Amino acid sequence: MRFMATYDFMETLRTTNQWLGASAQALGSYPAASMTANPALQWMAAWGEVTERSFARMATKPDWGIYNVVGEDGRDHIVDVDIEVSKAFGDLIHFNVQGRDEMPRKVLIVAPMSGHYATLLRSTVVSLLPDCEVYITDWHNARDIPVSEGKFDIEDYTLYLVEFMKYMGPQTHVIAVCQPAPLTLAATAYLAEEDPAAQPRTLTLIGGPIDPDATPTDVTDFGNRVTMGQLEQSMIQRVGFKYKGVGRKVYPGLLQLSSFISMNAETHARAFSDQISRVAKGEAGEHDKHNKFYDEYLSVMDMTAEFYLSTVDRIFKGLEIAKNEFVVAGKRIDIGKITDVAVKTVEGENDDISAPGQCVAALDLCTGLPDSKKAFHLEPGAGHYGIFAGKSWRNNIRPLVLNFIDQNSGPRSVGGTQAKPKTAPKAAAKPAPKNAKAS
Incomplete structure (x- = not known):
């Protein structure tokens, strides 16, 4: 108590x-x-x-506030937020643009579960809607989830992503923003072994801690300064009587907010x-x-206690993704099994949360992927939020990501057969960069 x-x-x-x-x-x-x-x-x-x-x-979930988008016909089209897959700890939602033909680019944005709602990526969604069918992971506040729903740790998170990717199909282009980058990489590797035909076409990792030790920051190095016992005693609380999740152990959002504010x-x-x-x-x-x-x-x-603690213990302290030793449901995931999913990493030069070097480490882990399917971009002068929601994203990074998607939207060979996309890409396919230094 x-x-x-x-x-x-x-x-x-x-x-x-x-x-x-x-x-x-x-x-x-x-x-x-x-x-x-x-x-x-x-x-x-x-x-x-x-x-x-x-x-x-502090106690209110923001509304998406996305009501319409201008189509190629010059008309405003109403945007409905539809739940495609509903689960206890998070939903897969689709921004369904009414009266518009389905767009060739189908994009899944994996939102972070790091203290803020998925609406933090509202501007990212808005920028992609005119050119893409946009889906996003909408994680639920742990305080509102009854204890009877059970636990939710990073393995469960990864399996949620696997289910969402399977639902969306093989012509999906995944964009993971910040915290979920390592787990999205693991989910893709999981599919590479268990269900290759369900893999996405491309995977773009933006400012994520694939290898937190590559370039440590105050945020990513936090786990090395305290023991797991200290962390559990000082950060974990039980949800009070006001919410449906009463009794559930959580890392409270208010504590996370105080940490955010104290930094500046x-x-x-x-x-x-x-x-x-x-x-x-x-x-x-x-x-x-x-x-x-x-x-x-x-x-x-709020985040579930097991998700927060397992993230610190296994991603930051144990470096399981960085060492390619991550285990899901008793099965070791080999990132080297990714062989035909084009992977791009994006970093900000002035990112003080996931500094340059942490995210690009994903390309070295993809040992089975040819260089022609690897790319990275370092955005000059950009901070953490700028690489997915600011001017740098709108003017520089977004066009590069869309071009990367178009370059890798052709048919895929799976099990000796050609899997053709449901719709042709908007732009003609171009050769992918031949080395990882390409943007």
């Missing part, structure tokens, strides 16, 4: 601050307060508005101070830059 009490205490602090913010905003907004020439009341209301909104977002505490403090000033002066808007960013950034989800 000690851990459950701690979880409820954190939730109590959150709701208390939310209530204080709402109260301050209400008190400072009374008409009577306007009768006094005291700016302190305006600042109190502004502080309350920013505080209430911030703490309320001064920057965040200044951002909130400036926003309070803008609200007090009447210069802020409902969807201004600050709110747009922090509505997503502050929305956090």
Whole structure:
């Protein structure tokens, strides 16, 4: 009960601050307060508005907010978010564009399970929708999953990806963003041995810790500074009585958020101070830059304890993917078995979470893959978020990824027979890069 009490205490602090913010905003907004020439009341209301909104977002799952996309016909087409595969710990969802023919490129985005919802990749989805049929993994908040659903660790995560890839078929192009990169690589290798015909056509790994020791950062080296016992005692709590997952052991999203904020505490403090000033002066808007960013950034989800601990123990401490020793359901996965899935890695020059060198290590592990099916790109000046959601992604990386997809969308030889794609690629196939240095 000690851990459950701690979880409820954190939730109590959150709701208390939310209530204080709402109260301050209400008190400072009374008409009577306007009768006094005291700016302190305006600042109190502004502080309350920013505080209430911030703490309320921490317990709210953001909406996708993708309502339409402009088609090749120049018309707006409604976008429906359809659940294709529903499972206890996560769904496979499809952004179904109404009134548009199915796009030749079928893309599966594997979203990270690292404290934020899949909506963190909203801008990535939006940028791909005009040219692709876009699917994404939508992981559930562990606090809302009853204990009766059982455990969920990195092996279960990998098997979820295997199931999603099988469902989507062999003409799928997979893009894994950050944390899931090593497990997506393992899932592809699993299919290479168990069901080769179900493998995706291409695999793009963006800023993921394939080999965390290749270029250690404060984030990836964290696991080496503490023992697993210390980690379990200090980070793991039981979900409180407020949620359906009551009693489940989790790594709370609020703890993860505190870690995120502490990394750049001064920057965040200044951002909130400036926003309070803008609200007090009447210069802020409902969807201004600050709110747009922090509505997503502050929305956090709990991870199951077994997923968090097994990630640290096996990916970061044990380096099971980096050493090609990863085991799923008692079966050792050999990444060298990947022989005809084109693999591309993308890294950011200024990435302080998964530094350059960590993700490109995947290409060395693919010993059975010819160089013509390997490619990597190092984006100059880009940080971690920029390589999948910022200007670097939109202007440079996205076109390279789409070109890589088109280059590797031809028929595949599986078991001596040619497997033809269901639809022809949008652009004519071109020879893949002959060496890993190609973008």
